[in-house]
Amino acid sequence: MSKLRVGILGGTGMVGQRFVSLLENHPWFEVAVIAASPRSSGKTYEEAVGDRWKMTTPMPEAVKNIIVKNVNDVKEVSSQVDFVFSAVDMTKEEIKVIEEAYARTETPVVSNNSAHRWTPDVPMVIPELNPEHLELIPYQRKRLGTEKGFIVVKPNCSIQSYTPALYALKEFGPKLVVATTYQAISGAGKNFAEWPEMLDNVIPFIGGEEEKSEQEPLKIFGKIVDGKLEKAVNPVITTQCIRVPVSDGHTAAIFVNFEKKPAKEEILKAWKDFKGIPQELNLPMAPKQFIQYLEEDNRPQTKLDRNYEGGMGISLGRLREDIVFDYKFVGLSHNTLRGAAGGAVLIAELLTAKNYITAKE
Ligand SMILES: N[C@@H](CC=O)C(=O)O
Numbered sequence: 001m002s003k004l005r006v007g008i009l010g011g012t013g014m015v016g017q018r019f020v021s022l023l024e025n026h027p028w029f030e031v032a033v034i035a036a037s038p039r040s041s042g043k044t045y046e047e048a049v050g051d052r053w054k055m056t057t058p059m060p061e062a063v064k065n066i067i068v069k070n071v072n073d074v075k076e077v078s079s080q081v082d083f084v085f086s087a088v089d090m091t092k093e094e095i096k097v098i099e100e101a102y103a104r105t106e107t108p109v110v111s112n113n114s115a116h117r118w119t120p121d122v123p124m125v126i127p128e129l130n131p132e133h134l135e136l137i138p139y140q141r142k143r144l145g146t147e148k149g150f151i152v153v154k155p156n157c158s159i160q161s162y163t164p165a166l167y168a169l170k171e172f173g174p175k176l177v178v179a180t181t182y183q184a185i186s187g188a189g190k191n192f193a194e195w196p197e198m199l200d201n202v203i204p205f206i207g208g209e210e211e212k213s214e215q216e217p218l219k220i221f222g223k224i225v226d227g228k229l230e231k232a233v234n235p236v237i238t239t240q241c242i243r244v245p246v247s248d249g250h251t252a253a254i255f256v257n258f259e260k261k262p263a264k265e266e267i268l269k270a271w272k273d274f275k276g277i278p279q280e281l282n283l284p285m286a287p288k289q290f291i292q293y294l295e296e297d298n299r300p301q302t303k304l305d306r307n308y309e310g311g312m313g314i315s316l317g318r319l320r321e322d323i324v325f326d327y328k329f330v331g332l333s334h335n336t337l338r339g340a341a342g343g344a345v346l347i348a349e350l351l352t353a354k355n356y357i358t359a360k361e
Contacts (some may be wrong), residue, residue, distance in 0.1 A: 004352065004359060005032035006204040007081035009071050009102070010088035012036045012048050014189040015112050017055055018341035019085050020045075024060040026345070027284050028352060029111050030059060034068050035077050037089075041070035054191055071098070078105035083357045085344055086111040103149035108357045110348045111153045112340055114208075118218065120228040124153045126160065126343065127283075127350045128276030128290050129167045130226075137356055139227035150356070152347055155220060156212040157187055157339025159240060161216045161252040161331035164291060164314050166235060168274035170221075171269060173259025174235040177323070182244045182251040184302070187335045191247065198245045209241035249306035250335040267319060267327065270294055283349040285342060287313040300332040311337025312346065 006023060010016045011034035023031050026180045035041075038050050040048035046064040053059050069077050071088055078084075086099055086109050095115035102109050116122045121140040123133040137150045144150070155163075158181045183206060185191065192199060214237045221232035235256070244251075262270075271291045278286030289308030293316050294300055300315035308315050311334035319329040333339055349356040 002359070003028060003030040004082040004357065005080065006030060007033040007035060007077050007084035009035050009077075009084050009086045009098075011045070012040050012055050012066070013087055013089055013094055014186065014235070015087035015336065015340050017053060018336050019087065019345070020060060020063050021055045021057055022285075022341055022345050024062070028349065029082050031063055031066070033077050033080050033152050034063065034066050034072040035073075036068050036108075038070050038072065040068045043068055074098070074101045074105060078102060078107040081107060082359050083108040083110065083348065085348070086113055088113065091327070095258055097345070099151050100144065103144055103151050104146060106149040106233050106360070108149060108351065109151045110344050110351070111151060113153070114156065114212065115149050116153050117150075117155065117219070120142070122151050122153055123229070124155050124216065125347055126155065126164065127219060127278045127346050128274070129164060130220050131277045131350060133229060134226055134351070134354065134356060136227065136229060148358070148360075152351065154340070154343045154347055155216045156209070157333075157335040158183060158209055158213045158250055159216050159248050160333040160343070161314065163220055164274070165254070165271065165316055165329070165331050166217065166256065167220065168270050168291060169262065171270070172262045172266070174256050175259055176257040176325070177235045177237040178255040179213065179237060179239045180253045181209075181239060181241045182246070182253075183209070183241060184246040184248050184250055184335055185243065186248045186252065187339075189244070198243065201245060203243040204240070206241045206243055211238045213237070213239040213241055216357045246302045248334060249302035249332055250339060251302060252331045253328070254331060255322055255328045260283070261326045263327070264319060264321070264327075271316060276329060278350060281350075281353050283311055283346060283353065285346040285349055289313060291316060293317065293319070300330060302332065305332055306334045310342075312342050314338070
């Protein structure tokens, strides 16, 4: 089969660059269009990014001479792609409007943005956890008046270091969770050269992050009722989100109470055995082993473990009983791979495998 033609909206920013890197040599997808702000349009991708290339691997040759298009030229961009990834940098309201405009041109949109995460008929998906939420797509298409176009979003990066671990323990009814996240500076789209204040420093505030970290897992745990996603009531989650001087990798320290307290061995087995459709279908970006548990007391560590399974796996450690809660443990996930562009590419692979994304005639 020939590759599907992909557009990257907001291709010059950090997440956009991550999409460009991940799609180099992708077996199913190829970058056909890169779109960005009017400021960048008309320039080659190499010129538009200039010295702001933040990936550790070089810019792929195949994209250097692509002429960047204006992201607001929805019809023109849509006419040249089968679907788009959205990493646009606009206000929430503008993002809502532009992502729907793309969907209405019969172009599926896989978004890294938060704007549509609470739109009731827009699935917010971690492919291993809640692929059944894609069943919202026909309802959404009906609202949009489309046959093929729709929007699917991925959740915030912060929740990925603990939500899979809790979801894998669903049978024991996780009911109360306290999570403190230690978030890398790439989550703010920055590196140390651009944010020297972060060296030797910790900042105890990330705007809007605690609300997302508490609420978004409940949509993932939720169920579809009458074509709308109804969020779950449990687990009740309270968080503190802290920016730490780490380049990549979000860590979370978790305390949890269950309806039925499992034995430690049951938890370890549930994590080890947990897999989803991406593993069953052997999707190109899917980690073979989604969750790894590290026995050493000093793991997981960002430097050693963030790239586990190409940055798409979750690393857990330090599981032990607690004197206040049933258990506590530590989780780690790569925030710009599993937590951002990698998670979105995996969603697009799942959508393709399930025929929600197909080549335009
Ligand atoms: N908001 C997060 C980025 C994840 O999507 C952060 O600031 O780390």
